[in-house]
Amino acid sequence: MPLNKKMRIIYRQVILEQAANPKNRGRIEDFDHETTVYNPSCGDKIHLTMKISNNKIEKILFEGSGCTISQASASLMTSLITGKSIDEAVKISKMFSDLAIGKKYPEEEIKKLGDAQVLISIMEFPARIKCATLAWWGLDQMLFGRSEGENND
Numbered sequence: 001m002p003l004n005k006k007m008r009i010i011y012r013q014v015i016l017e018q019a020a021n022p023k024n025r026g027r028i029e030d031f032d033h034e035t036t037v038y039n040p041s042c043g044d045k046i047h048l049t050m051k052i053s054n055n056k057i058e059k060i061l062f063e064g065s066g067c068t069i070s071q072a073s074a075s076l077m078t079s080l081i082t083g084k085s086i087d088e089a090v091k092i093s094k095m096f097s098d099l100a101i102g103k104k105y106p107e108e109e110i111k112k113l114g115d116a117q118v119l120i121s122i123m124e125f126p127a128r129i130k131c132a133t134l135a136w137w138g139l140d141q142m143l144f145g146r147s148e149g150e151n152n153d
């Protein structure tokens with residue numbers, strides 16, 4: 001089997017697993033940041049709450065509905081970001097949006113995304129980029145304090 005095809009099957013499995021058993025689902029009662037992001041072209045919706053303490057992202061939870069990719073992406077994003085310092089979260093968020101627009105990063109940097117690397121493979125499919133990046137856009141809004149009404153459409 002060509003490596004590419006094999007990788008795609010692995011990616012698909014990670015996505016399906018995450019969507020079936022999402023991590024960090026719920027809502028933080030005493031959150032510091034909150035946002036809701038929509039992807040109207042697919043009908044995805046994600047609500048995020050985040051709690052920061054000592055300059056670290058202590059907790060980040062999501063609720064939402066939509067396609068497998070959007071929900072898996074939210075699960076992967078929240079898992080990766082939990083426990084990171086704000087600086088690290090900002091760097092990761094920037095790298096992710098750069099990758100989504102086709103910028104290249106060294107493999108060493110990309111490895112820091114862990115399981116969330118699977119989302120990069122989805123970026124090859126233009127129709128699904130918004131599904132894969134929706135939760136990250138929400139993270140971006142919370143980190144940089146963009147207005148809640150804005151979305152990535």
Ligand code: ZN
Pocket residue numbers: 039042043044066067068069070130131
């Ligand atoms: Zn979607």
